[in-house]
Amino acid sequence: MFSLDLLRDAVVFGLLVGCFYAAVSIGLSVAFGLLDVPHIAHPAFLVLGSYCTYLLCQYGWDPILAGIALMPVFMLLGMAVYRFYYVTFEKRGTEAGVRGLAFFFGVVFIIEVGLVLVFGVDQRLVEADYIGKSLTIGDMRLPLRLIVAFGVALVLTVGLTLYLSKTFTGRAIKAVAQDEAALRLMGANPVRIKQWAFGIATAVTALAGALLIIVGPVEPTMDRVYIGRTFCVVVLAGLGSMSGTLVAGLILGVSETIVLTLLGASWAPAVSFGLLLVMLGIRPQGLFGR
Amino acid sequence: MRLLSFVAGLLFSALALAQSGPIKVGMSMPQTGPLGAGGQAALLALRMWVEDVNKRGGLLKRQVELTAYDDQTNPAVTPAIYAKLLDVDKVDLLIAPYGTVPTAPIMPLVKQRGLLLMGNFSFQVNRTVKHDMWFNNSPWNDASSWSDGFFQAGQKLGAKTIAFLAADQEFAQNLANGARDLAQKAGLTTVYNQNYPPATVDFSAMIRAVRAAKPDLVFVMSYPNDSVAIVRAVNEIGVGDSVKLFGGGMVGLQFTPNMVSLGKSLNGIVNYNSYVPGMKYPGIEDFLARYAKRAAEAKVDPLGFYLPPFNYAIGQMLEQAITATKSLDHKVLANYLRTNEMKTIVGPIRFRADGEWANARVVQAQFRGVVDKNLDQFRQPGKQVVLYPDQYKTGDVIAPFEKARK
Numbered sequence: 173m174f175s176l177d178l179l180r181d182a183v184v185f186g187l188l189v190g191c192f193y194a195a196v197s198i199g200l201s202v203a204f205g206l207l208d209v210p211h212i213a214h215p216a217f218l219v220l221g222s223y224c225t226y227l228l229c230q231y232g233w234d235p236i237l238a239g240i241a242l243m244p245v246f247m248l249l250g251m252a253v254y255r256f257y258y259v260t261f262e263k264r265g266t267e268a269g270v271r272g273l274a275f276f277f278g279v280v281f282i283i284e285v286g287l288v289l290v291f292g293v294d295q296r297l298v299e300a301d302y303i304g305k306s307l308t309i310g311d312m313r314l315p316l317r318l319i320v321a322f323g324v325a326l327v328l329t330v331g332l333t334l335y336l337s338k339t340f341t342g343r344a345i346k347a348v349a350q351d352e353a354a355l356r357l358m359g360a361n362p363v364r365i366k367q368w369a370f371g372i373a374t375a376v377t378a379l380a381g382a383l384l385i386i387v388g389p390v391e392p393t394m395d396r397v398y399i400g401r402t403f404c405v406v407v408l409a410g411l412g413s414m415s416g417t418l419v420a421g422l423i424l425g426v427s428e429t430i431v432l433t434l435l436g437a438s439w440a441p442a443v444s445f446g447l448l449l450v451m452l453g454i455r456p457q458g459l460f461g462r
Numbered sequence: 463m464r465l466l467s468f469v470a471g472l473l474f475s476a477l478a479l480a481q482s483g484p485i486k487v488g489m490s491m492p493q494t495g496p497l498g499a500g501g502q503a504a505l506l507a508l509r510m511w512v513e514d515v516n517k518r519g520g521l522l523k524r525q526v527e528l529t530a531y532d533d534q535t536n537p538a539v540t541p542a543i544y545a546k547l548l549d550v551d552k553v554d555l556l557i558a559p560y561g562t563v564p565t566a567p568i569m570p571l572v573k574q575r576g577l578l579l580m581g582n583f584s585f586q587v588n589r590t591v592k593h594d595m596w597f598n599n600s601p602w603n604d605a606s607s608w609s610d611g612f613f614q615a616g617q618k619l620g621a622k623t624i625a626f627l628a629a630d631q632e633f634a635q636n637l638a639n640g641a642r643d644l645a646q647k648a649g650l651t652t653v654y655n656q657n658y659p660p661a662t663v664d665f666s667a668m669i670r671a672v673r674a675a676k677p678d679l680v681f682v683m684s685y686p687n688d689s690v691a692i693v694r695a696v697n698e699i700g701v702g703d704s705v706k707l708f709g710g711g712m713v714g715l716q717f718t719p720n721m722v723s724l725g726k727s728l729n730g731i732v733n734y735n736s737y738v739p740g741m742k743y744p745g746i747e748d749f750l751a752r753y754a755k756r757a758a759e760a761k762v763d764p765l766g767f768y769l770p771p772f773n774y775a776i777g778q779m780l781e782q783a784i785t786a787t788k789s790l791d792h793k794v795l796a797n798y799l800r801t802n803e804m805k806t807i808v809g810p811i812r813f814r815a816d817g818e819w820a821n822a823r824v825v826q827a828q829f830r831g832v833v834d835k836n837l838d839q840f841r842q843p844g845k846q847v848v849l850y851p852d853q854y855k856t857g858d859v860i861a862p863f864e865k866a867r868k
Contacts, residue, residue: 178674185667192663284494292761293498294719295690304727306698315666315698387664389690389723393495393534397661433667437658438630 181312182433183426188318190425192387194418195325196380196398197405198332202373204403205412206349207366209257210272213279215395215402217374220283221246221381222390223291229298236300236324239382243375250374253279254367280395287392295389303386321383326418328379332372333414345369349412404444408451410461420459423447484527485520485790487512487780488553489582490543492560495535496660496685499717501560503763504582505530506756507770508557510749511777521784533559537567537632544568548575554790557776558582560769562633569593578792578799580776581817583736583769586636588817595796596817597779599772601736601808601825603818605640608734611826611850612681612710613644615732615859619706621678625654627668627692634683637711641681653677662688665695673702680705680863686714690724697727706861709733710826716768718840725834730866732849732859735825737767737808740843741854745807746771765840775806826850828859828866 196218203211221242228238261272302316336342344365347355352362384390405424409416424444432440451458489508492501512528520526529551531543540559547553556577558565562584572579573593581587581598586605588596602608616624624645628638635657645652654675656668669692672680680701684692689712701708709731714720716735721728737746753766763770782805783798784790804811812820827846832839839845847857860866 175674178671181670182667185664185670189664288494288498293494293502294717294763295499295687295714295723297690297723304694304697313670313699315695317698318664318666388694389687389720391496391498391687393498394687397663429667432658432662433671437656437662437668441659441661 177311178433179430182429184312184314185318185433186426186429187422188314188322188425189429190422191322191325191418192318192383192421193401193405193425194421195321195328195383197402197409197421198329198414198417199373199376199380200402201406201409201412201414201417202332202345202369202376205406205409205417206345207369207373208349209254209262209366209370211276211373212273212399213276213283214373214377215398216280216283217246217250217377218381218384218398219287219390219392219395221378222385222394223287223296223381223392224378225382225385226291226296226298226390229300234300235298235382235386236320236379239379242378242382246378247371247375251367251371253374254370258363258367284392284395291392293391295391296385297389298385300386317386321387324379324383325421328376329414329418332376335372336414341365341368345372346412400441401444404448408448408458410458413458413460416458416460484525485522485555485784486527486529486551486553487555487557488529488544488547488551489557490531490533490540490547490559490564492535492564493530493532496687497535497561497564499686499719499763500769501535502760503717503757503766504560504769504773506760506762507749507753507766507773508777510753510756511774511781515777515781521781522788522790529553533564535561535564537563540564541567541571544571548577555780555792556580558584560773562587562636563631566632569596572596576792578796580780582776583772585633586640587632589636592816594800594815594817595792597796597799597813598818599776599779599808599811601772601819601823603814603816603820603822605637606644607822608637608824609641609644609681609710611734611824612679612707612732613641613648613650615826615849616650616679616707617648619678619859619861621706622649622651623653623675623677623704624650624679624681625672625675625677626652626656626681626683627654627672628657628683629685629688630657630659631685633713634685634711637683638681641683641710645681650679658688660685660688662691665692666699669695669699669701673700676702676704678704678706680708681710682708683711684713686717686720689714690720693724693727693731701863703862703864705863707732707859708863715829718763718765718767718837721832721840722835722837725836726832728829728832729868730829730860730863732826732828735768735827735846736823737771738825738827738843738846738848739767739841740848740856741825743771743807743809749774749807764837767840771808775804775808775811778806779804779811823851825854828857830860830866 200214225238305316306313348365405420409420428443557580565584569591578595583600628634783795848854
């Protein structure tokens with residue numbers, strides 16, 4: 173079944189979902205893309221952000237405000253996690269850093285089990301004025317929750333891009349990704365910079381986690397749904413590129429939705445990895461990678 | 463000679479000790495993952511049965527012990543869990559995990575070893591395996607028993623076209639294939655037929671495509687996470703004025719936390735269920751009252767209408783068979799289960815040769831007058847009006863779907 177109306181709607185839905193994909197991936201773009209930390213616990217932090225948002229929403233908070241309020245707490249949490257990872261793995265050399273994968277696997281299980289123990293295994297949803305309603309434009313209905321996620325994701329991505337390119341600390345984070353030794357020669361402490369950057373990456377997951385629970389219900393093991401997609405977006409974008417993450421998210425969202433609507437939903441998961449394979453074949457450094 | 467007597471005495475004592483040890487019942491149960499919410503509630507009911515039977519003195523004068531491992535709703539791990547239960551834990555009896563997907567991989571194992579397996583709300587897992595020691599606790603048997611009520615209501619409304627939306631999973635595909643056959647027999651034209659992958663994040667685009675297809679009926683076969691997301695998308699995007707009935711096989715809309723969270727978005731949906739308030743079976747109300755207290759402590763489904771009574775019934779069936787035969791021999795127990803009526807809190811059960819219920823009892827009910835943020839409303843009859851089967855019918859369907867939502 174093909175119609176221009178369906179194609180138009182699929183593209184619009186894809187743009188909305190794609191921006192959401194960018195938002196849930198951008199923290200990983202900092203942690204993995206810029207810092208080379210094998211942060212496979214990133215989606216678990218997202219889910220943790222969703223549950224913390226859920227908790228604040230029980231006291232009448234708006235989910236977006238809750239996500240913003242949680243950012244400083246998550247920043248401290250991220251800094252603490254990085255410090256532990258640095259002392260126990262990264263400091264001991266590259267091979268130990270790779271073995272840090274096991275550390276982040278452990279973090280995933282601790283978060284999952286912790287959430288099960290505290291909240292149980294039931295799905296959790298939040299309520300807000302923009303959830304469950306839609307914006308009607310002509311014969312097109314757009315879910316408000318996706319529009320809100322789109323807007324917040326856009327602000328988050330643009331904000332992070334500006335921070336990394338316009339501020340001293342942001343440029344230092346980019347520098348540590350390019351040449352750690354050179355940064356040390358300039359008198360800056362690369363470990364502190366990386367700790368700060370990992371804190372930012374984790375703080376972003378608080379707000380992205382709020383978007384996650386706005387877009388749909390969450391349960392403690394939901395991170396497994398996002399691990400493939402988030403890594404795909406980051407690699408597709410080119411490691412460490414914030415604007416690339418946004419573009420890659422949009423490409424993934426639009427292509428997935430078009431395939432899902434017009435070709436068959438069963439093929440949708442193949443889109444992300446298909447795109448990734450094509451990209452790695454023709455441009456291994458990703459869309460915006462150097 | 464003395465030594466021989468001594469060894470024989472030791473062996474006899476060891477044998478007697480083994481006989482007087484607990485009867486071990488083993489299973490895996492989804493306690494995390496997509497079916498975790500239902501699994502934990504079901505497990506609580508089984509633990510209640512174990513406590514009850516032990517208070518009565520156990521079975522064959524032996525206490526009953528339940529060993530349950532979390533399979534994380536992951537079918538890849540269930541064969542290893544059941545091998546461990548049999549070879550390491552040395553359990554006497556087996557109960558299947560909740561759900562079709564985790565159960566399917568253990569069917570070859572139990573058939574190969576000739577073991578009795580009490581099924582736990584799975585759908586058609588024995589259809590091709592044909593194990594003669596399988597007994598399912600679910601109130602359905604074949605595909606028509608599940609979706610007949612939905613199609614009958616649709617035909618009464620003069621439906622001519624249908625859309626299918628099904629999860630790409632064992633359970634949903636089994637159900638979908640049966641439902642597609644029924645639709646064909648009923649002369650319905652399929653105008654939309656979509657299998658979606660389990661990791662689908664948002665259903666807006668699919669619901670938009672359903673609306674564009676303008677079907678009379680929309681039959682959905684989904685797992686809990688998806689069901690909630692689909693109901694939300696329907697609420698936002700709408701399925702159009704053509705749709706007379708929406709629902710059918712949505713797992714998860716029976717779970718209390720989901721019903722409370724979705725609130726009035728549920729109105730109008732016609733969906734399957736195993737039990738809704740108003741259905742009368744001896745002992746079920748007492749069980750549900752006791753369960754509600756325990757569920758609050760355990761932080762699991764507070765009402766527990768869907769799975770817990772049927773899991774308690776598994777225990778009751780084992781108890782009846784063991785007490786009557788005074789045996790733990792799987793063949794003897796299977797023979798008893800096959801040839802006798804089981805008396806349970808979900809009513810009397812007789813099994814067919816394939817281990818499914820001889821008389822299916824799947825309810826198709828329409829959500830009506832549901833309000834937001836109110837758990838207690840679901841305790842009363844009337845929020846889920848039974849359309850099918852006739853013996854439990856409490857009202858007629860309201861259609862079209864958009865009208866029923868008001």
